[in-house]
Amino acid sequence: MADSGISVVGSASARSELRRQLRLGLGPQQASIGGEGRLISAAVPSRHIADACVSMAGLGATLCTMVGTDDRADGRGYGLHYIFSLPAADLLVDVSCDVPADAAEYPSATPRLPAAHWYEREVRDLLGVVPVGHPDPRRLVLHDDWPRGYHPLRKDVDGRLPPPRVEERPFPFRAIHGEGINEVPVGPFHAGIIEPGHFRFSVLGEQIVHLEARLFYVHRGIEKICEGLSVKRALEVVERICGVCTLSHSVAYCQAVESISGCVVPRRAQALRTALLELERLYNHIGEVGNICAGVGLAFGTMTGARLKDELQRLAERLTGSRYLRGVAQPGGLRLDLDAAAVSDLVHTVRRVAGEFAKLETLLLGTESLIRRLEGTGILPRQAALDLGAVGVTARASGVARDIRLAHPYALYREYPPALVTQTKGDIHARFMVRVREAHEAARLIDAVLADLPGGETWIPTALPATGGQGLGWTESPRGEHIHWLRLGPDGTVDRLRVRAASYCNWPLVPLTASGAMIADFPLINKSFELCYSCLDR
Amino acid sequence: MLRIITTALRIGRVTETLETLEAAAPSAFRGRPHLDVDRCDGNAACQAACPTTAIVLGPPRQAGGRDFTLDYGACVFCGRCAAACAPGALTMTTDYALATGRRQDLILRVEVPYGGGHEGPTDA
Numbered sequence: 103m104a105d106s107g108i109s110v111v112g113s114a115s116a117r118s119e120l121r122r123q124l125r126l127g128l129g130p131q132q133a134s135i136g137g138e139g140r141l142i143s144a145a146v147p148s149r150h151i152a153d154a155c156v157s158m159a160g161l162g163a164t165l166c167t168m169v170g171t172d173d174r175a176d177g178r179g180y181g182l183h184y185i186f187s188l189p190a191a192d193l194l195v196d197v198s199c200d201v202p203a204d205a206a207e208y209p210s211a212t213p214r215l216p217a218a219h220w221y222e223r224e225v226r227d228l229l230g231v232v233p234v235g236h237p238d239p240r241r242l243v244l245h246d247d248w249p250r251g252y253h254p255l256r257k258d259v260d261g262r263l264p265p266p267r268v269e270e271r272p273f274p275f276r277a278i279h280g281e282g283i284n285e286v287p288v289g290p291f292h293a294g295i296i297e298p299g300h301f302r303f304s305v306l307g308e309q310i311v312h313l314e315a316r317l318f319y320v321h322r323g324i325e326k327i328c329e330g331l332s333v334k335r336a337l338e339v340v341e342r343i344c345g346v347c348t349l350s351h352s353v354a355y356c357q358a359v360e361s362i363s364g365c366v367v368p369r370r371a372q373a374l375r376t377a378l379l380e381l382e383r384l385y386n387h388i389g390e391v392g393n394i395c396a397g398v399g400l401a402f403g404t405m406t407g408a409r410l411k412d413e414l415q416r417l418a419e420r421l422t423g424s425r426y427l428r429g430v431a432q433p434g435g436l437r438l439d440l441d442a443a444a445v446s447d448l449v450h451t452v453r454r455v456a457g458e459f460a461k462l463e464t465l466l467l468g469t470e471s472l473i474r475r476l477e478g479t480g481i482l483p484r485q486a487a488l489d490l491g492a493v494g495v496t497a498r499a500s501g502v503a504r505d506i507r508l509a510h511p512y513a514l515y516r517e518y519p520p521a522l523v524t525q526t527k528g529d530i531h532a533r534f535m536v537r538v539r540e541a542h543e544a545a546r547l548i549d550a551v552l553a554d555l556p557g558g559e560t561w562i563p564t565a566l567p568a569t570g571g572q573g574l575g576w577t578e579s580p581r582g583e584h585i586h587w588l589r590l591g592p593d594g595t596v597d598r599l600r601v602r603a604a605s606y607c608n609w610p611l612v613p614l615t616a617s618g619a620m621i622a623d624f625p626l627i628n629k630s631f632e633l634c635y636s637c638l639d640r
Numbered sequence: 641m642l643r644i645i646t647t648a649l650r651i652g653r654v655t656e657t658l659e660t661l662e663a664a665a666p667s668a669f670r671g672r673p674h675l676d677v678d679r680c681d682g683n684a685a686c687q688a689a690c691p692t693t694a695i696v697l698g699p700p701r702q703a704g705g706r707d708f709t710l711d712y713g714a715c716v717f718c719g720r721c722a723a724a725c726a727p728g729a730l731t732m733t734t735d736y737a738l739a740t741g742r743r744q745d746l747i748l749r750v751e752v753p754y755g756g757g758h759e760g761p762t763d764a
Contacts, residue, residue, distance in 0.1 A: 338691040338718055402644045409654055416666075423668040429718055465644055
């Protein structure tokens, strides 16, 4: 199966062909396949879950997210869901299994599917379900002052109470021994206004030999907080996961709700969602181009990037009341509408800022002292990006032709497809150039979508099925794919929400690119990935 | 590098003063919620709409009326309360300067009429 070499092409017949292949591939493992439309589910026994995942990868599928659930109240033990994307057929496949509560373990997929490495560690930490054969037995999300055997996402843990704390044992960082090798600990507190993360460098002179990062210092239990909330209330929490990509999160969440209700979002709302999502991309990409300049001390680039970003955030505030596009999306459409004057403001401000950004781009690309720092530094090889499931700008800069706006179009991206921007070198320069080109592409899309903005309503009510349900929503945020897996209970409240932000996939790649670099280049390398602690830690 | 310097000189100073920014707060901005006590009928729809329980209406008093408290420190400025307020008593203002020296100064406490029988369902 893994080497079947059968290619899947997008169309209805291709989808039924894929179902047939799934049945063939997963059949011996007693898969039951269900679902319609773009989301297919395949349930397998837990002892075959790793084989099923490897079969999916053999079909050319990419692992999008993995979710652990506590279903003990239904007598089903724990649930595991591996969500795969098959872009050629525009299909998403939820490969799931139940794990018995009294023997909470399953074969780890990580040895053969490295992209699963963090997901399986997280499920072990938060639900206490053990991936047998996982190469890294250390904790990921929970820090060492959390008691053993305490798994906060289990339903019998009261999320309102503070977790008990035990005396902290030192985290077992991998120590590199050798003559002349020193360790440099950096963080979790940093100079400047960034979030907490600990970086343990092993250096030989100025050169980084090995880097390990310890993250999740600001784990807020957002997924736990959402459990039991109404769909509307949980949206208020989702909008506050991250300030950088608020709208990408809220739209992904709304799409998950809409996939459960089956409602058709009005076209005008889809068009405005598209335009505002691209506005979010534009102000972030411009800001990030400026931030990379900060990494080399080119203040002019930093300040110009910040100024242009602020102009767009003020535009966002004029249009929606929020610089971060909070209070914009809601299940069924939008909470607001834009009148003709607002649309004109959006079009003209974006055009003007894009024009100024083009001038900045010319100046920066002509600045040799900047470009020479970017070229050849922090290289992420294409194979590593593929193996570990890199997403977004990071993946595309390493030659991975993936953009979820094109793989699984949402909003109006089917009619207004963005140009796929890729680079091949995988260095900081490549990530810089992908952002520059995607910024222009975002401005073009805003213009194109608003040029024939449809009329009509911007919201319809979402009727949720009385039995609850399970849904998936996704967006290509400025940093890459956001995937929201949502399950609603029969009472209509959130039973489980798994928020997988782009940074979750890209964080583990940074240490790989640091090996061999000068330690002074690390801040620049790190900036070029533009990773989010808030999105990651949740 | 020379082009960068000449461009920077041409752009000039872009820093704005606080006064110009205050004047520029757009009308859509959701700042401090304001309660017009004279229009409030005490129906408590705002309390049901508030995702952070920043708004709490107390039980009826013997002399009539009830306590209305709004904690600006718990408010996330989502505007759900204003959208739910049928009489239009609660509105979002553009006021963002909410900092105080003491925590209790962030709590607004007033007396409003008692809208018995109009309690909205709690959307928790």
